[in-house]
Amino acid sequence: MVEETAGLAMEERKYVRLPTFLERGFSDLNREVVSKRICCLCGTCAAFCDKIKIGDSKSEEAPEFSEDYDTVCGLCYTLCPRTSLPLPELERRIFGAVQEDVLGVYRNCYAVKSKKSDITGQDGGTVSALLAYALEEGVLDCAAITAADDQWRPKTKVATNGADLKAGAGTKYTLYPSVIGVRDAIEEGHTAIGFVGLPCQIQGLRKVQMSEQPYDVGIDKLKLVIGLFCMENFREELLDYIAEKYTKLENVSKCDIKGKDFSVYAKEKHSIPLVDIKDYVGDGCSICMDFTAELADISVGSVGSEEGWSTVFVRSEKGE
Ligand SMILES: Cc1cc2nc3c(=O)[nH]c(=O)nc-3n(C[C@H](O)[C@H](O)[C@H](O)COP(=O)(O)OP(=O)(O)OC[C@H]3O[C@@H](n4cnc5c(N)ncnc54)[C@H](O)[C@@H]3O)c2cc1C
Structure with missing residues (x-):
C-alpha cells in the first residue's frame, strides 16, 4: 500500500481507499500476527470486537477469541496495526501531508515543562498538564489514560479531572492493551475523548478512526490523541x-x-x-519503526530535552 500510493498525484491520493479484508477472521489474525509473535498488544481488536478478549496470563498476554463465535467479518484483521499500515494515506487524512523525514509530519517542536506544581509527571509533566488544560477548557470531557495499581500493574482509567490525571501520571513500562480505555470512555457516554498511548496503540486507533464502511465503527468522539515516544516495552x-x-x-x-x-x-x-x-522486551516491539508516535496530534518524550523537561512535536492543527 505504501508503494502503491506514494507515486500518485495529490488529487488522486485523496481518494485512495484504506485496505479492507472482508474475508479474513480472527483465525487469520491469530496465524499471521499472534502466532508469529508480532502482536503489540495494543488492544485495538479487543476494544472494538466483544468476542475478543486479552488473556490475563503474564507471559502469554495475547488476544483470544471466544469459542462460541465462528463468523468471519474481517473487523479485527482490518483494524490491526500489524496486518497493514498504509502510513502515507493515514498521514494525508490526519495531517493533510506526508512525512518527509524520520520524525514524521510535524508543525513545531518544543522543550516543555508543566507549570502545574501539583502534577509530578514522568518528565516535564507535559502530557498530564495538556490533558488537564483540555478538560478545564472543555476541549475534552475525558481522557483515556493508563494508570497503575500499587504493584505497578497498568489499568485503563477514564480520567475526568485533575486528580485522576495526577494519579495516572508517570510511565508504566509494561505491555498493556490501553486502546480498551477508548471503548470504556465511549461506553460511559463521553463525547469528547482524549487518548494517551504508545505509537502502536495510536496506529491501531487511527486505523479505526479513519476506517471506511463496513468498518466505520463511529469513533468520531475521539477528539485528541497524544502519543508517547517509545523505543521498546516490556512484558x-x-x-x-x-x-x-x-x-x-x-x-x-x-x-x-x-x-x-x-x-x-x-x-x-x-x-x-x-x-x-x-x-x-515484547516480541511485537522488534518490528516497530515508529519511535515518536508519528500519527498522534501531539507526541511527547524525554529524549532531546534536559532532565525534567519534555520534547514535544505538535503534528496536527488540532494539536496546535
Ligand atoms: C513503554 C514506554 C516507553 C517509552 N520509551 C521512551 C523512549 O525510549 N524515549 C523517550 O524519550 N520517551 C519514552 N517514553 C515516554 C516517556 O517515558 C514519558 O512518558 C513522556 O516523556 C511523557 O512524560 P510526561 O512527564 O509529559 O508525562 P506524564 O504527565 O507523566 O503523563 C504520562 C501519561 O502517559 C500515560 N502512560 C504511562 N504509561 C503508559 C503506557 N504503558 N501505555 C499508555 N500510556 C501510558 C499515563 O497514563 C499518563 O497519562 C516511553 C513511555 C512508555 C510508556
Whole structure:
C-alpha cells in the first residue's frame, strides 16, 4: 500500500481507499500476527470486537477469541496495526501531508515543562498538564489514560479531572492493551475523548478512526490523541523480576530508562542494565519503526530535552 500510493498525484491520493479484508477472521489474525509473535498488544481488536478478549496470563498476554463465535467479518484483521499500515494515506487524512523525514509530519517542536506544581509527571509533566488544560477548557470531557495499581500493574482509567490525571501520571513500562480505555470512555457516554498511548496503540486507533464502511465503527468522539515516544516495552513478568531481585513494588515511585540502564526509584535507586532485561522486551516491539508516535496530534518524550523537561512535536492543527 505504501508503494502503491506514494507515486500518485495529490488529487488522486485523496481518494485512495484504506485496505479492507472482508474475508479474513480472527483465525487469520491469530496465524499471521499472534502466532508469529508480532502482536503489540495494543488492544485495538479487543476494544472494538466483544468476542475478543486479552488473556490475563503474564507471559502469554495475547488476544483470544471466544469459542462460541465462528463468523468471519474481517473487523479485527482490518483494524490491526500489524496486518497493514498504509502510513502515507493515514498521514494525508490526519495531517493533510506526508512525512518527509524520520520524525514524521510535524508543525513545531518544543522543550516543555508543566507549570502545574501539583502534577509530578514522568518528565516535564507535559502530557498530564495538556490533558488537564483540555478538560478545564472543555476541549475534552475525558481522557483515556493508563494508570497503575500499587504493584505497578497498568489499568485503563477514564480520567475526568485533575486528580485522576495526577494519579495516572508517570510511565508504566509494561505491555498493556490501553486502546480498551477508548471503548470504556465511549461506553460511559463521553463525547469528547482524549487518548494517551504508545505509537502502536495510536496506529491501531487511527486505523479505526479513519476506517471506511463496513468498518466505520463511529469513533468520531475521539477528539485528541497524544502519543508517547517509545523505543521498546516490556512484558509484565519484568515486574516480578524487579520484585524478586530488587525491591517491593509498592515502594517504587518511578521507573525510567536513561542511557544503558533501566532505573527503579524506591527507597534507593536501582540501576538495572538494559541488557539484563532484554528477554522481557515484547516480541511485537522488534518490528516497530515508529519511535515518536508519528500519527498522534501531539507526541511527547524525554529524549532531546534536559532532565525534567519534555520534547514535544505538535503534528496536527488540532494539536496546535
Ligand atoms: C513503554 C514506554 C516507553 C517509552 N520509551 C521512551 C523512549 O525510549 N524515549 C523517550 O524519550 N520517551 C519514552 N517514553 C515516554 C516517556 O517515558 C514519558 O512518558 C513522556 O516523556 C511523557 O512524560 P510526561 O512527564 O509529559 O508525562 P506524564 O504527565 O507523566 O503523563 C504520562 C501519561 O502517559 C500515560 N502512560 C504511562 N504509561 C503508559 C503506557 N504503558 N501505555 C499508555 N500510556 C501510558 C499515563 O497514563 C499518563 O497519562 C516511553 C513511555 C512508555 C510508556
